[in-house]
Every structure is written in structure tokens, then in C-alpha cells.
Amino acid sequence: MLAPKFDADGLVTCVVTEARSGDVLMVAHMNAQALQQTIATGEAWYFSRSRRSLWRKGESSGHRQRVVEMRVDCDQDAVWIVVEQEGPGACHTGRRSCFYRAVPLGKAGAVTLEFRDGERTFDPDAVYGKTK
Amino acid sequence: MLAPKFDADGLVTCVVTEARSGDVLMVAHMNAQALQQTIATGEAWYFSRSRRSLWRKGESSGHRQRVVEMRVDCDQDAVWIVVEQEGPGACHTGRRSCFYRAVPLGKAGAVTLEFRDGERTFDPDAVYGKTK
Numbered sequence: 001m002l003a004p005k006f007d008a009d010g011l012v013t014c015v016v017t018e019a020r021s022g023d024v025l026m027v028a029h030m031n032a033q034a035l036q037q038t039i040a041t042g043e044a045w046y047f048s049r050s051r052r053s054l055w056r057k058g059e060s061s062g063h064r065q066r067v068v069e070m071r072v073d074c075d076q077d078a079v080w081i082v083v084e085q086e087g088p089g090a091c092h093t094g095r096r097s098c099f100y101r102a103v104p105l106g107k108a109g110a111v112t113l114e115f116r117d118g119e120r121t122f123d124p125d126a127v128y129g130k131t132k
Numbered sequence: 133m134l135a136p137k138f139d140a141d142g143l144v145t146c147v148v149t150e151a152r153s154g155d156v157l158m159v160a161h162m163n164a165q166a167l168q169q170t171i172a173t174g175e176a177w178y179f180s181r182s183r184r185s186l187w188r189k190g191e192s193s194g195h196r197q198r199v200v201e202m203r204v205d206c207d208q209d210a211v212w213i214v215v216e217q218e219g220p221g222a223c224h225t226g227r228r229s230c231f232y233r234a235v236p237l238g239k240a241g242a243v244t245l246e247f248r249d250g251e252r253t254f255d256p257d258a259v260y261g262k263t264k
Contacts, residue, residue, distance in 0.1 A: 002235055002243040015147050015156055022154035024147055024203075027210040042237045071156075071231040072245065074223055078159040080231045091206055099203040099212045103134055105174045111134040113204065 005077040025090040063087035088121035157222040195219035220253035
């Protein structure tokens with residue numbers, strides 16, 4: 001049976017990968033209600049820790065996520081969803097994926113990030129409004 | 133620059149995918165030292181929340197992870213590593229991936245999980261010892 005092990009804040013971690021590319025698009029969190037609504041509707045719902053509220057992915061941007069498959073891990077404190085991303089991207093910075101910077105390996109000390117697929121695919125100011 | 137945003141426990145979330153299959157193998161956590169050692173050595177190091185200690189993946193099982201690529205997300209509170217998994221699997225239950233159960237979509241109420249690639253690829257008692 002699905003018996004999620006929510007943390008002290010009532011959340012599980014959710015890893016989101018893109019069906020087409022296999023890339024990790026984002027890492028988000030789900031509370032019981034977000035998890036329930038995602039399962040019931042087949043669309044991604046999350047819980048925003050910054051806004052302290054339930055959040056339907058794409059509610060501002062229109063960039064919804066249709067869930068192709070959902071899995072839960074061995075100790076049920078993390079879920080993995082494979083999605084079809086609607087629109088040009090998942091990241092609030094205007095990129096397809098939130099993971100658009102690589103960390104070079106084999107270094108000690110300060111590390112300079114390197115862009116990977118870092119081009120903006122949409123204008124976040126236009127999509128979310130200038131106030132955000 | 134890499135400037136990880138560690139949580140109140142000093143951790144970032146780490147998503148681990150397998151280079152060969154693209155599957156999510158596990159979700160773990162890294163503290164500053166685990167992150168540093170992973171970057172420096174190109175092998176996966178984590179912080180075990182249950183044991184409260186630094187943990188080199190494979191130190192008990194021999195099932196090490198060689199990091200092919202590391203990325204950091206937009207707000208630097210999550211990293212994604214693509215790994216080559218040594219040995220038969222990543223999960224302490226004896227499976228290749230921790231995400232061996234699917235959550236059927238379109239349901240309300242109690243949800244029965246369905247196994248996916250759920251066969252054990254190794255015997256965890258033999259690998260970790262009976263006491264674990």
C-alpha cells in the first residue's frame with residue numbers, strides 16, 4: 001500500500017523527470033493533498049515551501065505537467081514522476097530544466113559552474129509577471 | 133560559483149540517475165563534506181540522516197557509484213548526479229533502484245502499489261550482514 005513517510009513539515013521529496021529526454025527537470029515537494037491530487041488527476045501538484053501553499057504546476061505559467069508514471073522509493077519518503085512538460089520549460093528562471101548548470105569534478109576549493117542547456121526558452125518576466 | 137543552499141540540517145537533496153538507463157536510482161542527501169568529497173573524487177559520497185554520518189556509497193556493499201556528471205538546480209538546494217553504478221544495484225533492499233514500485237494514477241482513496249523491476253538483484257542480508 002502507498003503509505004508515504006512525510007517529514008516533520010508534512011512533505012515528501014518529488015523528483016521530476018521528462019519522459020522525452022529523461023532529464024531531471026526539477027525537484028519539488030508534495031504534502032498529502034498535493035500527492036493525492038496528482039494521483040487523482042494525473043497532473044503534477046506540489047506544495048510550495050516558500051508560499052506555504054498547494055501549487056498546481058503551471059497555474060501561473062500554463063506550463064503544466066502530465067504525469068506518465070509515478071513511483072515511490074523503498075522507504076516511501078520520495079516519489080519520482082515522469083512527466084510530459086507542456087510549454088517551453090519547467091524552471092522559474094525561464095529554462096527547460098532547473099538543472100542547467102554543471103559542477104566540474106576533480107576540483108578542490110571554490111568551484112565555478114558551467115552552463116549546460118542554459119539558454120532561456122521563455123521570458124520569466126513575461127510569463128510570471130514583473131512582480132515575481 | 134557553486135554556493136549550495138543547505139537546509140537547517142546542513143543538507144542538500146541529491147537525485148541519482150543511472151547513466152546507462154536514465155532511471156532514478158535513489159534520492160539521498162549531502163552535507164558540505166559529502167558534496168566536497170564527491171566533487172573531488174568523482175565518486176558518490178552522501179550523508180546518512182539515520183546514522184548521522186558521512187557515507188561513501190558502496191562502503192559496505194562494494195556497490196560504488198562513479199559520477200559521470202553533476203548538476204545543481206536553480207536555487208542550489210538540490211544536486212543531480214548521473215552515475216555508473218558498480219555491482220548489481222543501489223537499493224539497500226537488494227534492487228537496482230530504490231524506485232521499484234509504481235503508484236497507479238487516476239485513483240482516489242487507498243492506493244495499492246505495483247512492482248516494476250522489483251526483482252532483487254542481490255541478497256541484502258548477504259551483502260550488508262544479517263545485523264543490518
